[in-house]
Amino acid sequence: MKDVSKFRLTLVQGEDYGSNQGEYSRTDDKVRGKNIWLSQSINRMIFYSGDSWGVTNTYYKDEIMNETSTGSLAHSNNDDVPYKADWAPLYKVSEVFLSADGKWVAAHEVFGSPSVHTWWSAPSNPDVAQQGITWFYNEITVTESAINTYYMTNGFTGGYMGIQDRTPKWILFSIWDKTSTEDDPNADPEELVKLIAKGKDVKVERFGGEGTGGKSYLEYDWQVGQTYQLMVNVRPSPESDKAIFTGWFRIPELNIWRMLASFQVRPQAQSKKLENVYSFIEDWAGNGYRRQGEWGPAWIKSDSGSFVQATRGSGTTTEKDALNRTLFLSSDQKRIGMATGGPALTDPSLGPYTCSNAPLPSVLSLNPLPTKDGDPARV
Numbered sequence: 001m002k003d004v005s006k007f008r009l010t011l012v013q014g015e016d017y018g019s020n021q022g023e024y025s026r027t028d029d030k031v032r033g034k035n036i037w038l039s040q041s042i043n044r045m046i047f048y049s050g051d052s053w054g055v056t057n058t059y060y061k062d063e064i065m066n067e068t069s070t071g072s073l074a075h076s077n078n079d080d081v082p083y084k085a086d087w088a089p090l091y092k093v094s095e096v097f098l099s100a101d102g103k104w105v106a107a108h109e110v111f112g113s114p115s116v117h118t119w120w121s122a123p124s125n126p127d128v129a130q131q132g133i134t135w136f137y138n139e140i141t142v143t144e145s146a147i148n149t150y151y152m153t154n155g156f157t158g159g160y161m162g163i164q165d166r167t168p169k170w171i172l173f174s175i176w177d178k179t180s181t182e183d184d185p186n187a188d189p190e191e192l193v194k195l196i197a198k199g200k201d202v203k204v205e206r207f208g209g210e211g212t213g214g215k216s217y218l219e220y221d222w223q224v225g226q227t228y229q230l231m232v233n234v235r236p237s238p239e240s241d242k243a244i245f246t247g248w249f250r251i252p253e254l255n256i257w258r259m260l261a262s263f264q265v266r267p268q269a270q271s272k273k274l275e276n277v278y279s280f281i282e283d284w285a286g287n288g289y290r291r292q293g294e295w296g297p298a299w300i301k302s303d304s305g306s307f308v309q310a311t312r313g314s315g316t317t318t319e320k321d322a323l324n325r326t327l328f329l330s331s332d333q334k335r336i337g338m339a340t341g342g343p344a345l346t347d348p349s350l351g352p353y354t355c356s357n358a359p360l361p362s363v364l365s366l367n368p369l370p371t372k373d374g375d376p377a378r379v
């Protein structure tokens with residue numbers, strides 16, 4: 001399934017759905033980087049628009065290639081809808097099949113977006129081995145994006161942090177309760193996340209649906225192609241059975257560390273450290289578009305030790321048989337990339353990979369680690 005060039009509608013709901021069924025082929029003509037799909041037999045075009053399909057009465061090639069004309073494609077305000085014909089009737093599609101390598105397969109089998117995870121590890125280090133990880137620094141460069149994507153950078157048992165493509169865009173840091181109130185509505189309040197502090201303009205609230213806990217988020221218009229730095233740390237709590245987890249995001253234009261939040265909780269990890277550090281890419285809405293990024297170099301440390309580069313990344317996925325997700329080394333071999341969604345990829349392997357050694361980032365070597373919101377983070 002390396003090349004998807006045709007699709008077939010088996011049932012379109014609408015007054016004249018019968019005349020719009022059939023086989024459509026991908027052309028080389030594009031609008032806003034998206035291929036036009038055309039039915040030669042009935043001389044009609046079709047456009048996917050989220051949960052519907054727009055079908056034109058004829059092939060308005062000249063009109064659609066002129067994006068400023070009256071008959072051009074309308075770009076939806078909802079980024080989840082990549083394009084649609086505002087002058088075409090819409091039909092609900094109950095079943096869509098695509099042709100790939102001469103075989104017809106269900107559309108979701110080709111254009112799903114399985115989650116992909118990178119599990120980080122570092123060369124043996126006595127400080128980390130004895131004391132555990134208390135700081136986890138990572139970088140992210142998004143190279144291709146789609147709405148409803150989570151580029152999670154700093155994950156560990158009981159929490160995670162990263163950036164999200166949504167409207168508006170977010171920096172997100174979340175910590176799970178020790179006992180989910182979904183499992184136990186009468187859970188002991190001592191088992192729940194407690195907010196200790198938060199940064200400027202950061203919003204904090206409870207979350208549910210995938211367990212329960214506290215989430216903090218900052219509206220920030222991050223950009224594709226730019227590298228961002230994020231970090232989490234854990235420290236002891238005055239209450240001996242708890243720990244305090246803090247998420248940090250470097251705001252490049254201000255050269256400061258923005259504290260997302262400090263959350264106190266009885267941690268899920270028995271060690272009260274950052275266990276099982278990992279990253280992932282996720283299409284949480286299942287829209288199936290291609291998204292891709294590069295993570296790293298990643299660094300970890302104990303309280304008293306020095307930073308150690310986590311050079312090894314091992315991949316897992318939620319769909320082991322999917323062909324449109326992968327793990328890969330960046331061109332300079334210092335970062336690990338993840339991609340998912342869209343048509344099948346040439347190489348859907350998941351590593352493991354070992355990154356080349358990288359210099360310690362100046363934001364860690366030239367500045368003290370942050371202790372409060374707004375601490376300097378110059379590079």
